[in-house]
Amino acid sequence: MILAFALAAAVLFGSGAYLLLKRDLVRVVAGIMLISQCALVTIIGSGLTRGRAPIAVPAGQAVSDPLPQALALTALVIGLATVALLLALVHRVVMVFRTAERDDLAAGEAEHEAGLEAQRQADREEAS
Amino acid sequence: MILSVALLVPWATGAVLVALDGRRRAVGWLAVAVLAATFALLAVLTAQVLAGGSQEVVTGGWPPGVGIVLHADMLGVVFALLSVLVLLAATTHEVLAGIEERVFPGLVLLLAGGLTGLFLTGDVFNFYVFFELAMTASYVLTAYGGGRRQLRAAMVFTAVNLLGSFIFLLSVAGTYRVTGTLAMLDVGERMAVVDPNAALLIATGFFIAFSVKLGLFPFHFWLPTVYAGSSPAVAAILSGAVANIGAYGLLRFGPTMFPAQLRLVGAAIVVLGAVSLIYGAVLAVARGDVAESLAYSAIGQVGYVLVALGVGGPVGLTAAVVYSVVNALNKTLLFLAAGIRGPLVAGAFAVGALSVAGVPPAAGFVGKLEMFRAGIVVGSVPLIVLLTLGSGLSLVYMFQMYQRAFWRAPAPAGPASPLPLRLLTTAVALLVLAAGVWPEPLLAASGRAAEGLLPGAAG
Numbered sequence: 357m358i359l360a361f362a363l364a365a366a367v368l369f370g371s372g373a374y375l376l377l378k379r380d381l382v383r384v385v386a387g388i389m390l391i392s393q394c395a396l397v398t399i400i401g402s403g404l405t406r407g408r409a410p411i412a413v414p415a416g417q418a419v420s421d422p423l424p425q426a427l428a429l430t431a432l433v434i435g436l437a438t439v440a441l442l443l444a445l446v447h448r449v450v451m452v453f454r455t456a457e458r459d460d461l462a463a464g465e466a467e468h469e470a471g472l473e474a475q476r477q478a479d480r481e482e483a484s
Numbered sequence: 485m486i487l488s489v490a491l492l493v494p495w496a497t498g499a500v501l502v503a504l505d506g507r508r509r510a511v512g513w514l515a516v517a518v519l520a521a522t523f524a525l526l527a528v529l530t531a532q533v534l535a536g537g538s539q540e541v542v543t544g545g546w547p548p549g550v551g552i553v554l555h556a557d558m559l560g561v562v563f564a565l566l567s568v569l570v571l572l573a574a575t576t577h578e579v580l581a582g583i584e585e586r587v588f589p590g591l592v593l594l595l596a597g598g599l600t601g602l603f604l605t606g607d608v609f610n611f612y613v614f615f616e617l618a619m620t621a622s623y624v625l626t627a628y629g630g631g632r633r634q635l636r637a638a639m640v641f642t643a644v645n646l647l648g649s650f651i652f653l654l655s656v657a658g659t660y661r662v663t664g665t666l667a668m669l670d671v672g673e674r675m676a677v678v679d680p681n682a683a684l685l686i687a688t689g690f691f692i693a694f695s696v697k698l699g700l701f702p703f704h705f706w707l708p709t710v711y712a713g714s715s716p717a718v719a720a721i722l723s724g725a726v727a728n729i730g731a732y733g734l735l736r737f738g739p740t741m742f743p744a745q746l747r748l749v750g751a752a753i754v755v756l757g758a759v760s761l762i763y764g765a766v767l768a769v770a771r772g773d774v775a776e777s778l779a780y781s782a783i784g785q786v787g788y789v790l791v792a793l794g795v796g797g798p799v800g801l802t803a804a805v806v807y808s809v810v811n812a813l814n815k816t817l818l819f820l821a822a823g824i825r826g827p828l829v830a831g832a833f834a835v836g837a838l839s840v841a842g843v844p845p846a847a848g849f850v851g852k853l854e855m856f857r858a859g860i861v862v863g864s865v866p867l868i869v870l871l872t873l874g875s876g877l878s879l880v881y882m883f884q885m886y887q888r889a890f891w892r893a894p895a896p897a898g899p900a901s902p903l904p905l906r907l908l909t910t911a912v913a914l915l916v917l918a919a920g921v922w923p924e925p926l927l928a929a930s931g932r933a934a935e936g937l938l939p940g941a942a943g
Contacts, residue, residue: 376647381639388646395653402661424660427609431653434616438649441623442642448627449635468633472772475888 361401368394379457381446388442392435399428486532487541487556490525490564491600494518498593506589512579515589519572522596526568530561534929538936540606553667555606559805559933563732564603566809570724570816571596573912577820578717580904585628592721595621599725603732608656608666615652615729619645622726629715637713641722644706648696655689659741662686672741680744687745690737698730700790701760704783708771711779716823719775723782724816731789731808738793739801739937746796753794758870761787765877774822774885778815781840781881784874785811788855791867795858801934803854806926810851813919814839817912822889824901824909830890832906832913837882839916842875847919850926 368390375387403424410422497518504511533539538557545551575592583589598618602611623645627638660666662682663674675683692703699707711719738746746753764784768777789811792804817836821829835846842852852875859867919926 376643384643388643388650391647391650395650395657398654398657399660402657423666424657427656427660430609430613434613438616438620438623438642438646441620442646445623445627445635445638445642449639452632452635468773476772 358401358404361397361404365394365397365401368397379459381449381457385439385442385446389435389439392431392439396428396431396435399424399431403427485541486525486529487539487554487604488543490522490529491554491597491604493525494522494568494593494600495597498590498595498597500590501593502587502590504586504590506586507583509579512575512583512589515593516572516576516579518593519568519575519596522600523565523568523572526561526565526600529556530565530929533558533561534932552610553606554604555668556604557933557936558929559732559735559936560603562805562809562929562933563728564600566812567599567603567725567728568596570812571599571721573816573820573908574717574720574724577720577905577908580902580908581717581824585630587624588628591621591625594618595625595721595725599728602729606668608659608668608671611668611733612649612653612656616649618726618729619649622722625718625721626710626714628718633713634715637710640706641710644696648693648703651689651696652693655686655693658682658686658689668736668740672743675741676744683742684745684748687737687742690733690742694730694733694737696730697733698727698786698789699783700730700786701756701763701783704760704764707783708776708779711782711819712773712776716775716819719778720816720819723778723819724812727782727786727815728808728812731786731804734790734793735801735804735808735937739796746793750794750796754791754867755794757787757790757792757794758867759787760784760790761870761874762877763787765874765881768881769877769884772888774889775819777881777885778818778822781878782811782815784878785815785840788851788871788874791871792855792858795862795867797861798931798934798938799854799861800858801937802927802930803851803858805930805933806854807851809926809930810839810847810919813912813916814848817909817916820912821909822885824905826901826906828906828910829901830886832909833886833890835913835916837886839920840882841879843879845917845920847916847923847926849920850923854927854930 372387372390372394375383375390378384378387403421405421407418407420410419413419501511501515506512533556538555541554542551543554571592575589578588595618598614598621601614602618605611605614623638623642626641627634656666659671662678663671665671665674695703711723714722761784764780764782764787768780768784771777771780788807789804792800792807795803814836817832818840821833821836839846839848842848852871855871856868859871
């Protein structure tokens with residue numbers, strides 16, 4: 357069972373990492389989502405015990421470990437919030453830049469570089 | 485008691501202030517007042533911890549092991565105090581300059597709540613929860629200003645740091661798997677009997693997660709874009725308060741939870757720190773933009789913290805704490821001063837520059853002194869040469885920046901900034917000077933913090 361969890365986590369992380377390296381920002385978000393799911397699967401897999409649900413258990417009966425479930429729930433909520441935030445950010449980027457491609461975002465940076473180069477040129481002229 | 489209140493005050497008011505229009509002056513000043521109150525509470529807490537040792541509170545009256553455990557020791561309160569101070573300076577700066585977006589004050593308070601929480605928790609998973617609270621607030625803050633560069637910075641910052649957070653979460657899962665507990669002190673005890681391979685893997689996961697936050701050399705790629713792209717107050721918050729998460733995490737998790745692994749890879753950590761130090765300094769010399777040079781300087785400066793951590797022992801850990809505090813103050817001062825113009829500002833920037841280079845009487849001197857002491861304790865000549873080289877390079881790039889920003893005629897940025905802004909920056913500069921002239925409180929607190937981290941200490 358743990359092997360199944362480990363395999364699922366590995367596949368999720370691998371696909372997430374692959375998507376993260378894509379140019380399209382929406383795919384990047386999808387990649388981060390998959391990696392967050394990988395973390396959840398790992399948490400559940402990390403505390404895998406057999407037993408009844410830990411609510412009002414008769415004495416002496418084995419219960420399943422409630423902690424990983426609580427952790428997974430918390431992480432799930434946090435993951436949901438962060439992904440929502442990320443999507444909102446991508447939406448804003450698309451509204452401002454009119455594109456969801458990573459390379460087009462860097463165009464602004466090239467402009468800034470050119471400004472810096474002009475400044476350096478001015479420095480050199482001043483020095484000479 | 486104070487412990488829970490110090491946590492509750494910024495969090496509750498932050499949740500309320502997010503809903504209000506932060507562009508109104510009153511809301512901005514309310515946020516400043518709440519931060520000041522949090523700072524005062526934390527100062528009282530620090531005094532109590534200094535006098536009576538570390539404190540522990542289990543929230544909600546649950547038995548220990550079930551409820552959320554808050555644990556205030558010297559290291560935690562020092563970092564909490566430092567971060568809230570930086571947030572206070574940056575927020576006051578932004579209120580004086582005029583807040584542009586409505587959520588700014590609320591987000592800063594939530595960030596303060598998250599940071600205070602993660603510095604004062606005794607549980608690995610609660611650390612993650614507070615860490616996400618702080619990070620989520622800072623993701624939104626990075627986009628503050630709403631320009632194209634800010635948006636790009638926010639996108640990069642969010643994507644990279646979310647990945648870092650999930651690596652942290654994976655390591656938390658691993659820790660639970662091998663030790664069956666998430667309380668930091670218990671993890672430290674049980675880690676000794678765990679399979680060494682598993683322990684090393686988990687320690688590496690935590691190390692990567694914190695290095696991403698801190699912007700250490702192989703994980704620094706996101707940092708220049710973000711620091712240079714965000715607005716000055718946000719850059720000060722990111723480098724002075726949010727980056728503390730990484731430094732604190734390395735200091736807390738390394739010696740307490742993974743002492744054996746830390747000893748095993750101590751040399752490798754020193755080398756990584758050294759590479760970070762030289763790389764950051766060389767690129768800071770090479771770059772023209774002030775904000776970008778400061779960003780590379782930040783990469784270089786955290787290298788010192790890592791070197792000190794790798795050296796370890798009481799002297800190394802004390803040096804790491806002192807250097808983290810000094811570095812956070814320096815960066816706050818420099819980012820705030822670089823964004824404004826006029827008389828007094830150049831002087832404040834020069835104090836920051838001298839502090840980064842480690843010239844007395846600025847606080848940076850104390851940090852460098854502790855670093856050299858750590859270098860002498862391990863008796864390593866290359867390390868001392870390296871520290872000297874790093875200091876020399878930082879002197880070069882800081883004054884290159886100073887020259888470019890303040891000596892160029894005609895002044896590039898137009899009229900002088902309002903007087904209150906300049907006075908605030910001067911106050912931060914005076915604080916940096918004061919910490920250098922009278923370093924005993926900082927040194928004593930850092931020494932106590934380092935003692936608490938070493939094995940055999942009561943916590």
